[in-house]
Structure formats: structure tokens, C-alpha cells
Amino acid sequence: MTTAHDVYFSGLQRALKDAGIAWPVIVLDRARMMRNAARLKAWIAPDKTLRLVEKSLPVPSMLDRLMQATQTSALMVFHEPQLRQTAVRFPHSDLLLGKPMPVAAAAHFYAHLGATTFDPARQLQWLIDTPQRLAQYLDLARELGVRLRINVEIDVGLHRGGCATPSELASMLTTINEHPDQVEFAGLMGYDAFVGKLPAVVESSATSFERANSSYRAFQEAARSVYPELSASVCWNGSGSPTVALHRQNRSPLNDISAGSCLLKGTMFDLPLLRDFEPAVFIASPILKAIEGSRLAGPPWLSTLLFAGRKQRQQTYFTYGGDWRARIESPPHVAENKYFGVSYNQAMFSGPSDERLAVDDFLFLRPHQSEGTLLQMGPLQVFEGSRIVDAWSPFTE
Numbered sequence: 001m002t003t004a005h006d007v008y009f010s011g012l013q014r015a016l017k018d019a020g021i022a023w024p025v026i027v028l029d030r031a032r033m034m035r036n037a038a039r040l041k042a043w044i045a046p047d048k049t050l051r052l053v054e055k056s057l058p059v060p061s062m063l064d065r066l067m068q069a070t071q072t073s074a075l076m077v078f079h080e081p082q083l084r085q086t087a088v089r090f091p092h093s094d095l096l097l098g099k100p101m102p103v104a105a106a107a108h109f110y111a112h113l114g115a116t117t118f119d120p121a122r123q124l125q126w127l128i129d130t131p132q133r134l135a136q137y138l139d140l141a142r143e144l145g146v147r148l149r150i151n152v153e154i155d156v157g158l159h160r161g162g163c164a165t166p167s168e169l170a171s172m173l174t175t176i177n178e179h180p181d182q183v184e185f186a187g188l189m190g191y192d193a194f195v196g197k198l199p200a201v202v203e204s205s206a207t208s209f210e211r212a213n214s215s216y217r218a219f220q221e222a223a224r225s226v227y228p229e230l231s232a233s234v235c236w237n238g239s240g241s242p243t244v245a246l247h248r249q250n251r252s253p254l255n256d257i258s259a260g261s262c263l264l265k266g267t268m269f270d271l272p273l274l275r276d277f278e279p280a281v282f283i284a285s286p287i288l289k290a291i292e293g294s295r296l297a298g299p300p301w302l303s304t305l306l307f308a309g310r311k312q313r314q315q316t317y318f319t320y321g322g323d324w325r326a327r328i329e330s331p332p333h334v335a336e337n338k339y340f341g342v343s344y345n346q347a348m349f350s351g352p353s354d355e356r357l358a359v360d361d362f363l364f365l366r367p368h369q370s371e372g373t374l375l376q377m378g379p380l381q382v383f384e385g386s387r388i389v390d391a392w393s394p395f396t397e
């Protein structure tokens with residue numbers, strides 16, 4: 001038996017082998033995910049809504065568990081096919097788009113929504129970023145004879161589009177106000193992911209956070225100037241995994257807090273504010289070939305020059321698949337051998353002899369982000385206790 005993995009990854013490897021899995025998969029550590037969910041829930045003030053970010057958790061059974069654990073039905077959705085699937089799978093959910101959809105995608109949603117009790121007129125907020133898109137959505141509402149709830153994207157410092165100034169917002173809200181049969185103002189969405197990302201010499205994270213919040217408040221004031229009697233259910237959405245810890249404070253202008261990635265914690269979320277959260281998804285790939293030394297095509301002196309005497313090049317492995325957006329996690333000193341070239345099909349890694357993997361063992365990597373990666377590798381293998389207990393399919397598109 002190999003000693004290359006520590007106790008945790010030896011346990012994952014054993015569980016995969018016992019389950020007969022012998023191809024690259026994503027393993028989800030469900031207990032870790034649920035502990036992360038409890039940590040996140042504890043940060044959300046009772047008067048605020050937690051909105052789970054679907055693109056970072058794009059697996060219906062996973063969302064089911066997380067919505068139960070965090071007692072929320074609010075989701076942020078980023079993709080029209082997933083929007084339709086969500087409305088059918090979660091007919092009681094409250095959905096907010098996380099990016100503006102082309103009006104043709106919105107039309108497609110209404111034309112192809114399957115049988116469901118989900119009522120878009122009550123449960124869905126479309127995201128609008130410009131007066132031009134607002135005009136398109138007004139036309140769509142007239143054409144379909146439906147009323148659309150509109151959330152307006154605001155720029156609180158990220159500069160990824162959305163309303164740039166409170167007066168721009170006030171002018172869009174005036175248009176919304178003038179068309180009550182077609183549209184209803186539902187709230188604002190501002191994303192502050194830049195907070196904490198700037199080098200401290202440029203701006204401290206406290207200053208960035210304050211700047212984003214003051215900007216958010218200025219947009220809220222503009223909204224109140226058009227709608228002096230805004231209902232308490234208006235959605236002031238913002239945040240995301242990088243800043244969710246900061247919005248615990250009562251000083252947050254938000255009442256609707258988005259987060260998703262921190263629950264699975266890809267490497268991009270190894271942030272001081274998320275230090276208590278545990279990585280909960282791994283790519284596991286079988287070793288197809290384990291070879292002594294490291295050799296490249298071409299004259300032997302080339303491999304000698306590059307690899308001789310290097311501990312990390314003592315063993316070569318070819319994995320079942322490759323080119324993942326991920327960091328090697330276990331065994332800890334295995335590394336990619338990029339000289340060989342990158343391949344999605346079989347990839348070359350190398351490592352020291354004292355961390356030796358055998359054919360049919362697994363290499364474990366940590367995805368940089370759950371977003372994207374979870375859609376690409378088939379059903380997630382759900383690990384709990386010491387076994388693979390379930391397989392959860394991601395959204396199909």
C-alpha cells in the first residue's frame with residue numbers, strides 16, 4: 001500500500017477504488033461542504049437574505065442540500081439553460097440574475113419554460129444594466145403580455161458595467177416607473193469583489209469596502225428619490241465569497257447577500273477572511289502509467305540535462321486526463337511536467353520516489369474555482385464517512 005497520500009487522501013482513494021471508480025471525477029466531501037454551509041449561515045444576520053450563487057454550485061442535489069442547510073430559497077443565476085432547469089427543479093425558489101441576459105435569452109426562457117408552478121412575475125428578477133436593455137425588455141414585456149421584475153446592476157467600483165452614477169440610475173428608474181404594466185422595480189445589484197484584491201499600497205481593503213458601501217448607499221438614495229415608499233422587500237443585493245465576512249457588520253447597506261464559492265473553496269478562495277472554510281471538492285484522476293525517471297522525446301542527453309539528480313523528477317506518471325484548471329494537492333510534491341506538453345487526454349506529472357504512486361492509484365488536485373469545473377467532469381462523487389455514498393449530476397447545460 002502506498003504512503004504517498006496522507007490519511008485524508010488515502011481515505012478518498014480507498015473510497016473511490018471501493019466504489020469501482022477508475023476515471024477522472026470530482027469528489028465532493030459532503031461533510032466539509034455542510035460545515036462550510038453552517039459557517040456561512042452564521043455570518044448572515046437574521047434580517048438579511050442569503051442568496052446562493054448557482055454558477056459556483058451548479059449541481060441541483062447540492063443546491064437542494066445547501067438551501068435546506070442555510071434555510072434559503074434565494075439563488076443567483078447566470079445562465080439561461082440553468083435558469084429554466086432551476087425554475088422547474090426549485091419551483092419555490094427566488095431567483096435573481098447575476099448578469100444581464102440578452103433579451104433573446106429572456107424571450108427563450110418564457111418560450112421554453114417547462115411545466116412548473118414557478119411564477120416569474122413573482123419569483124424572478126431580471127438584471128438590467130443600460131437604458132437600451134431596459135427598452136428591449138419593455139418591448140419584450142409588451143410582446144409577451146407579461147410583467148417583468150427588474151433589478152438594476154450598479155457599478156460600486158468593480159467597473160464591470162452597470163449604472164455608473166446615481167443620476168443614471170434615477171433616469172432608468174423613472175422609465176421603469178412610467179411603465180407599471182410592463183415592469184416593476186425589484187432592487188439593485190452591485191458586486192464588490194475588488195475589495196481586498198488591490199495591493200495595500202494602492203488602497204486598504206477597509207477603504208475599498210467603505211468606498212463600495214458609500215457608492216451603494218448613493219444608489220439607494222437615488223432609488224428612494226424616485227420611489228419614496230419603497231417596500232421592505234426591495235432587494236439590495238451585493239457581496240460574494242471574498243467580502244461576505246465583511247457584510248456581517250450592521251454597517252452593510254445590503255439586505256441580500258450573495259455567496260457560493262466559499263462553500264466548496266477552490267484555491268482562489270484561500271483568503272484570510274475565509275480561513276475557517278475547508279476545501280470540499282477535488283479532482284481525482286487515476287494513474288495510468290508509473291515509470292522510473294523522467295524522459296522526454298529526443299536525445300537522452302536532453303532529459304539528463306533537465307532532470308538528472310532532481311528529486312521531483314525521480315518518478316513519472318501519466319494520468320487519465322489532464323489540463324485541469326487546478327493545483328496538485330496530493331501527493332504534495334508531485335508536479336506537472338510541462339516540458340512534455342499539455343494534454344486533456346493523458347498528462348505527464350513527476351514526483352519523488354519517497355511519495356511513490358502505483359498504477360491505479362489516484363492523483364488529487366484542487367480546482368481553482370468550482371465555477372465551470374463542476375460542469376465538465378460528469379456526476380460528482382459524494383464522499384461521506386469513509387465511502388462514496390452518492391453521485392450528483394451537475395446541470396446538463
Ligand SMILES: Cc1ncc(COP(=O)(O)O)c(C=O)c1O
Nearest residue numbers: 053056098240241258259260261
Ligand atoms: C454578481 C455576482 N455576485 C456574486 C458573486 C460571487 O459568487 P461567489 O461567492 O461564488 O464567488 C459573483 C461571482 O462572480 C457575481 O458575479
